Amino acid sequence: MKKRKNPNPFAINKAFPSLILVLLLATFLRLYFLAQQPLVCDEGLIIAPNKIYFHDGILPFRNWHHPPFRYFFLYLSSLILGEQALSFRLLPVLFAVGSVLLCYCLAKHFFGEKTGLLAALLLATDPLHLAFSRLAFEESQLTFLILLALFLTFKYQENKNPLLLFFLGLASGFGMGTKWLYLPVYGFTLSYLAFFVLKERKFKVAIALLICLVLLPFAVYMSSFLPWFKRGYTLHDWFQFQFKMAKSIASVNITEYGDLIGYSSNPWLWFFRPLFFPYLFQTQNNTINSVSGFTNPFFWLIFPPSLIFLFFSSETKKIRPFIIAFLVFIFPLLLSTRPIYLYSATPVTAFLSIVVASAFSALLNKLNKHQNFTFLLKVYIIVAILFSLLLFPLEIGLPANSYSFYQTILNLYES
């Protein structure tokens, strides 16, 4: 693929109007019907203890083993906008739109504006990312922080601006404090940059790396427990608590959650079967009322071959570190012996969007003389995006009246 010089991703250029349209689409899809959408149980688990954590340092009854930055932005939002469903859900929406923008920036960094726009469009319409970024929990925030960290890592490697390390350190601290699912990405960014710094033998940069990417994230992560520390706990108590959290997270098993465990909680199957995670699913009088996240099999099925194609093609080697980052992220989930719920695949949708968009762009470029084939590829993308949009009512709790039509689609899916 032709190498392009990557300009400032935020500079106004020819792609800017198209990018704005994509961002507006992403915003609209995430704001429409947001206040009327029914609350789901996991939102309850986060909204209910939100204020009590900041006032009294009490961690929630059910999810005490997750780090508490997930509550920070929800609490901030409720302070500014009041305690209503819309205010709790607004920041996840903003993080989601930010993720779409970062998707564009990352894909553009690898293969140019058109790939960036396609990646942004895929994420903007992705039914899994869309469904879970409308809910007041941490998946949208986590996806944003993962993309931000990777973007800052690759930009630093390109222009060596040390201030990027500072922001990467902050993003890493917030990421770890949001959910420990961030940790593999942290491991990747630290190892990746350390490799180049040690190779170049720059002592001062190594010091900066140590402070920005080890000390600073640790300090930011620890500070998320400040309300908890206010109850009289010490650093020793805190370290013990981290071990307890890890043990509790690792010990989640089928017997504790019974009927909540289905096919969708096996990460291997995410790539090979159409899956959905129903928070709310009712059928009445030929109407389906559903708040669910769906995988789009048009993209998930071609995700692994796209990864392989991009990784081994000599023309697309610039994206190899990004693919390695994804593999580092997904392997702990694949190897895990405990159920992993489908909403944890929300960050995967961002990787998927960038990889699939890059693979499509590479193929279109490679086969531009074969017009029939390129036409088929474009039709495939359009059909796949339209399929994503078709699922929209089932993701947001909007009553879907075309019962037989949607039931036909749902028959393809497993939960």
Added chain:
Amino acid sequence: MSSKNRAETQLLITILLSLFLSIALVVATFTTGFSNRKFYSGKTLQISLAKGKNFIEELEKRKVRGRKVVIFSNSLYAEIPQFIPSADGQTNVRNLACLLNYRTIKPANNNFIYLAILKGLVREVYLFLPDEEWRRRKFDFWSPFLKLKGNSIIGNYYEGTPFTVSSIRNFYNFNFKEKPVLIVNPSAFLNWKKFLNKIQPDLIFILEFEK
């Protein structure tokens, strides 16, 4: 300024900014716990179980905060935090007002330890039962969120607060590391005073059941 000097300056600014912020965060977080832990000069108080609310008032009045609590009792319900199903959002989840009122949900009035945890006054709880009681009722404590380990129920946290239940026979195997608040049911533990040499509490509550 040459580009090399500019790069060096940026690097220095980054290092200093990150270092300053990290140290400030660590020091602020680290010192918060110690400064919030309040000890009392030591006085025995007597309260009756029915007046569970007074227990909380006494703790607040004496600014006893961030403390470990050791309980000698045979009572299952008064000390064990009760799970409040509606408080976790699983029920009434569509009612936002109910979720937001979670912090004001009152458990049973005799569940004063839970109330103390809820107010952030207590940071760790140890409950010791008479040996016979432990043998008879230890499986009553089992739940997915409290696990049996050896001769104690420990490990899983309730509301983020470590909670341990064991038999009095194991008492001397525990290392409390600081003086706790002691709550005693003297009718279950006639010779409770012999345990004071190990823990030396600064505050003792003696429970009297209403007749």
